[in-house]
Amino acid sequence: MNSPYTWIPVLLAVILSAVGSELDYDGWLRLRVWHALNKGPMPNFIERGNITVTSVRSGASTVAQAGLKSSELDELRKLAEDDREYRLKASVRGSSGTETTFFTSVPACLVLGSELEDFLTVWLDGAAEPVAVSLSSYGPCSREVPSTQMWTTEVQVRYPEAGPVPDTATYIQKLEREREARERGETKDNRSFLAKYWMYIVPAVIFVLLSSATNPEAGGAGGGGGGAQR
Amino acid sequence: MGPFVPDLRGKFNRFLSDIQLLQYLIVFFGLFNLSLCLYEDQVGKFDWRQNYVGKIKFASFDTVSAAKKIIVATEENVVAALNLKSGQILWRRVLEQGCAGHVRALGGVSDGDLITVSGGVPAIVRAWDLATGHILNEWPLAEQNPERLDSPLISFNTTGLYDPERIEDVMWHIKDGTLHHILPTYNGDAHKTEVEVTSYDSKTGEKLKSRKIDAAFISKESTCVLAVPYIACIDQPDLADKVYIQHLYATDSDFQAIPVIQIFGSETGHLSNLESVPGDEPVVSVSRDNGQTKRIIVINTESAPIPNDLSKDTALYITTADEGKVLLQTSFENQVANVAAVELSTFSPIPNLSVSLSHNSIQAPTIVASICPRQPKGTGCRHLLSSEDHSVALLQHSRLVWVREEALANIVAVEMMELPMSDREQAIETEFDQKENFDVDGSWDVVSMMVRRICSQANQLKGLLQAVMGFSPPQSTQRADLVRDEFGLHKMIVAVTSAGKIYGIESKRGEIIWQLRVKNITGFSKASKKMVLYVQRGSRHFPHPPQCALLAADKETGNGVIYTFNPMTGQPLGEVTRLGYKIKQSMLLHVSTDDFLRPIILLDTEDSVHAFPESAKATAASVAKSVYIFTADQETGVLSGFSLAYSTPEELIAHMVxxxxxxxxxQQIVDVVSKSTIERVHSQGRVLGDRSVLYKYINPNLVAIVVQGVGSxxxxxxxxxxxxxxxxxxxxxxxxxxxRGPFHVVHSENWLVYSYFNEKSRRTEIATLELYEGKTQSNTTAFSxxxxxxxxxxxxxxxxxxxxxEFLQETITEKGITSKHIMVALANGGILELPWMLVDPRRPINPEMREEGVIPYMPEIPIQMDAIVNYNQSIARVSGIHTSPSGLESTCLVFVYGLDLFYTRVAPSKTFDVLKEDFDYYLITIVLLALTVSSYVTKKLASRKAQKQAWK
Structure with a gap:
């Protein structure tokens, strides 16, 4: 450790909110990170540090990276002044041994505004191979030189969530419950005959009444009708 | 008693007639109910359908049946019968999609039965009823593998059969109810090369006989063609110097070898391009020196080359007329197609059978079928022409009878465009076009405006007088009905087809207004054939013409091609621009230049950026800070994002971010789905049961990448x-x-709907994802x-x-207020309008947690028959659905394309902004009038009463 840089080991156990983690086995990832502080379309990458994700499942990681020199901070400030982005290159080596290089960037002013605090998210696919590394910083946007020269990096590991499946079981259970409830209801039904079948009785009564009212002979015979006499 | 009997009989008679009447009434009302169910008056009112068959592969005139027709088999795996007089489809049968349905041979029409061979290994042989198109017989042709004995290494799925790739080498011949399966076999040993001819009964599939003919001249590199009953071969093209001919049925005959000198009369050069000439005689054509010169050989026991040079672009066909064989040579020059007929043996021209014609839809035609029946007036021929642009035409007695635009069976890109304003509205528009009248300080040039106003009003008066006096109105450049209507329901559909033909289709009845053809273009990738169509300028910027740009790839070099045209008239706006680079990505810029033209940004394979038109570079550079492009490469799996922030007005520079x-x-990328660029989201959130708002995550830059796993x-x-x-x-x-696939994805607003096939449960499933920011919104004005x-x-x-x-697409409306429906193209030919509410992921499983307007969860989505927008008009093999907003917020226009075209309009939230057709205008007018009158009367009365009270 005779380098002039100060090494900051940051250990962060990121509790993954992912439901139904699909990874069958645990693995590790080794990230080598470079960044570009120059302006211009072609990035000029210089080394920033190394990150080791010791457990893909839990997301536990070790971050080892150098702080920024004041000249580099100045370059970063210049980038922010021109609304340029701070570019990052990450080379990820997983337990399978293949190495993949990703590019990501974030507006330089957000990095300054958040006092060099950034989030590095590694996305894995279903086979635990890395597919993306993305850098983000909450900001706010600032063009001032920050008070610190140290990076505060939080590493997150994310993998695909299990896709939804049609929930037939719950639905069938629900139907069963409803059926049972109905059956139970039927056995308990001890309402009176009239209370149960009033909807059939009432129209029948009305029908009888109507037909008797319109039939003059019936009305006459009953003697109570009156008005229909000719 | 006497008078009572007839009375009784009369009553009985009346009773009988009453019963009859009752029966009639029952039948009548039964019919009435039936017609109520169909709503037959609405059929075809808002929709239309067109059927197509695709590019012709095989064709045959049916002269045997009572109704004369043409039987065709096409590249789209369709077998169909066309009406001889009108070209309409009499019947059509759509075979399996892809390789399994490829029609490999068609024959037997002259014998009164239609036999087709289709598919791969095993091939399927079908016999069809000529009149109705029903399948009479079907059997698989499971041919034993002749190479099997020599090679023990045969995979399991082809056990007993030959290699699936060898199906391309098989030649088929159907004659007299017998199907001949002809396959050259080579075992590496030159002396053992044979041609195996197996004959089957074409109806039953019974193997009649199989024989092998020695053909030592065939090697793996040879090209062989069938010129029934002969097989003709040349060695490796461009090295061959002999044409070998062998009779297939006479086993004892030896092969003939015809050297170059005998064909072309000179020793030099090599043979290439051996082709069989279709028609009634065994004739092959062969060319020399990369197809510079072409000659034909008439094959018989003593094959004779004919010493006449033919142009290399001529398409040949041999037909029989007046018992003699006639060679038809079809050529195409300067938009004129020529069919020159010559006597085959003497090469003397027959002028009365030669035709020359020019038609917009006939481009580089070839004769696919021809027949010359003898008629009282003399011999006249019918030719069925299939053009390079996929159109099909029938020529009868040197007259064009009909043309079918079969390119429309393969549409690759669609745009729906608003029609232009009418001439009169345009004149008014010019009047108010005060662009040049604005001074720097904003003052108006009063005098010139006055003059302009008076001029335009004088013109209007003149037009009115002319109309009143009955003069013919001045000739207009546009058709009277092709103008913008009140509600923007009438549109122009611009359809680009894989043949490089562009059509302008009017949306009301589906009439083709114009067509254009761009030569030598193809899709960007072989698999998808995709071309890109951009609307650079809409039809709202009079006097600038509307402009569309088509982006495609050059057929030979693969470089980019840009073609601009006016989508209303079909006039080209400039030449075809052939770019010197391959297009990797393109985008339409959101800003426009001074003449309202939206520039196109192109990213080439070297990652350098170009603007089209070139002059728009400065406009592009002015917004370059906020322009991002992304690319996805299917082969490497690399997705990259580029920013144009370092661009200068002189040069556009992309750098990777x-x-x-x-x-x-x-894994392999299957699809990349972004949201529609014209989409608007009206509601920013969703009100929950407890009256709080869940804000939607509406990110216009969000793209869904569909990835399929590969490997075991x-x-x-x-x-x-x-x-x-x-x-x-x-x-x-x-x-x-x-x-497993096929995967279909719809990405809109804050949700995704995708479908896939569940292998475990063996069913199709639809999954939905919906994205929310949460209870607070990160940025209320704009999303970054x-x-x-x-x-x-x-x-x-x-x-x-x-x-x-088969396909999924969401509906889209102008302001996004109307709820969204998903148009689902079903494999059975129906187009289902599925409310998004039914696939809402927040449908609660627990019914107690209900929110407003959310249906409780049910695992199965029911298909309601009244939600099928095309009722009984099935749409075969849908390849895409284009939705477009209309001028009415409630209405969305839907154009379905595939083998068939279908257009309709849907109103997802019902037509809330349109009065019903049976709206009672009179009643509301009377009520309004009565109310007004009564209010006046009561006002009078009230004032009188007030006056009286004041006097009291």
Whole structure:
């Protein structure tokens, strides 16, 4: 450790909110990170540090990276002044041994505004191979030189969530419950005959009444009708 | 008693007639009910359908049946019969999609039965009824593998059969009810090369006989063609110097070898391009020196080359007329097609059978079928022409009878455009076009405005007088009905086809208004044939003409091609621009130049950026800070994002801002789905049961990447990545196991709907993802991908869909107020309008947690028959659905394309902004008038009463 840089080991156990983690086995990832502080379309990458994700499942990681020199901070400030982005290159080596290089960037002013605090998210696919590394910083946007020269990096590991499946079981259970409830209801039904079948009785009564009212002979015979006499 | 009997009889008679009447009434009302169910008066009112068959592969005139027709088999795996007089489809049968349905041979029409051979290994032989198109017989042709004895290494799925690739080498011949399967075999040993001819009964599939003919002249590199009953071969093209001919049925005959000198009269050069000339005689054509000169050989026991040079672009056909064989040579020059007929043996021209014609739809035609029946007036021929642009035409007695635009069976890009204003409205528009009248300080040039106003009003008066006096109106350049209507329901459909032909189709009846053809273009990738159509300028910027740009690839070099045209008239706006680079990505810029033209930004394979038109570079550079482009490479799995921020007005520069790599070892990108650029989201959130608002995650830069697993372990997985293509940040990913394609994805607003086939449960499923920001909104005015770092909350749900899906698309309306429906193209030919509410992932399983307007969860989505928008008009093989907003917020225009075209309009939230057709205008007028009158009367009365009270 005779380098002039100060090494900051940051250990962060990121509790993954992912439901139904699909990874069958645990693995590790080794990230080598470079960044570009120059302006211009072609990035000029210089080394920033190394990150080791010791457990893909839990997301536990070790971050080892150098702080920024004041000249580099100045370059970063210049980038922010021109609304340029701070570019990052990450080379990820997983337990399978293949190495993949990703590019990501974030507006330089957000990095300054958040006092060099950034989030590095590694996305894995279903086979635990890395597919993306993305850098983000909450900001706010600032063009001032920050008070610190140290990076505060939080590493997150994310993998695909299990896709939804049609929930037939719950639905069938629900139907069963409803059926049972109905059956139970039927056995308990001890309402009176009239209370149960009033909807059939009432129209029948009305029908009888109507037909008797319109039939003059019936009305006459009953003697109570009156008005229909000719 | 006497008078009572007839009375009784009369009553009985009356009773009988009453019963009859009752019966009639029952039948009548029965009919009435039936017609009520169909709503037959609405059929074809808002919709139309057109049927197509595709590019002709085989054709044959049916002269045997009572109704004369043409039997065709096409590249789209369709067998159909066309009416001889009108070209309409009499019947059409759509075979299996892809390789399994490729029609390999068609024959037997002259014997009164139609036999087709289709598919791969095993091939399927079908016998069809000529009149109705019903299948009479079907049997698979499981031919034993002749190479099997020599090679023990044969995979399991082809055991007993030959290699599936060899199906391309098989030649088929159908004659007199017998199907001959002809396959050259080579075992590496030159002396053992044979041609195997197996004959089957074409109806029953019974193997009649099989024989092998020695053909030592055939090697692996040879090209062989069938010129029944002979087989003709040349060695490796461009090295061959002899044409070998062997009779297939006479086993004892020896082969003939015809050297170059005998064909072309000189020793030099090599033979290439051996082709069989279709028609009634065994004739082959062969060319020399890369097709510079072409000659034909008439094959018989003493084959004779004919010493006449033919042009290399001529298409040949041999027909029989007046018992003699006639060679028809079809050539195409300067938009004129010529069919020159010559006597085959003497090469003397027959002028009365020669035709020359020019028609917009006939481009480089070839004769696919020809027949010259003898008639009282003399011999006249009917030719069925198939053009390079896929159109089909029938020529009868040198007259064009009909043309079918079969290119429309293969549409690759569609835009729906608003029609221009009418001439009168345009004149008014010019009057108010005060662009040049604005001074720097904003003052108006009063005098010139006055003059202009008086001029235009004088013109209007003149027009009115002319109309009143009955003069013919001045000739207009546009058709009277092709103008913008009140509600924007009448549109122009611009359809680009894979043949490079562009059509302008009017949307009311589906009439083709104009057509254009761009030569030598093809889709960007071989698999998808995709071309890109951009609307650079709409029809609202009079006097500038509307402009569309078509982006495609050059057929030979693969470089980019841009073609601009006026989508209303079909006039080209400038030449075809052939670019010197391959287009990797393109985008239409959101800003426009001074003449309202939206420039196109192109990214080439070297990652340098170009603007089209070139002059728009400065406009592009002015907004370059906020312009991002992303690319996805299917082969390498690399997705990259570029920013144009370093651009200057002189040069556009792209620099990479992010890169994501999906390892190709385990997965392959199937589709990249972004949102519609014209989409608007009206509601920013969703009101929950407790009256709080859940804000939607509406990120216009969000793109869904559909990835299919490859390899043995990850096969049958579907992974969906949601990627922000501006910042390069992954937002969400989801994996489905044990599922397979076809995958269809709809991405809109804050949700995704996708369908796949579940292998485990063996059913089609639809899954939905919905993204929410949460209870607070990060930025209430505008969304920025760069500053929003919070990951969205993802709601998800899956449903069982009880049908197979061919395509999914969402409806779109002008302001996004109307609820969204999903148009689902079903494999059975129906187009289902599925309310999004039914696939809402927040449908609660627990009914107590109900929110407003959310239906309780049910695992299966029911298909309601009244939600099928095309009722009984089935649409075969849908390849895409284009939706477009109309001028009415409630209405969305839907154009379905595939083998058939279908157009209709749908109103997802019912037509809330249109009065019903049976709206009672009179009643409301009378009520209004009565109310007004009564209010006046009561006002009078009230004032009188007030006056009286004042006097009291």
């Amino acid at each position: 992010w890169q994501v790599i999906l390892p190709t070892k385990t 372990t990850h096969k049958n997985t579907l992974t969906l990545y949601l990627l922000d293509v501006v910042s390069g940040a992954m937002v969400f990913s989801v994996v489905h196991k044990r599922v 991908s760069l500053t929003t770092t919070v990951l969205p909350i993802v709601e998800r749900q899956a449903f069982i869909f009880p049908a197979s899906i």
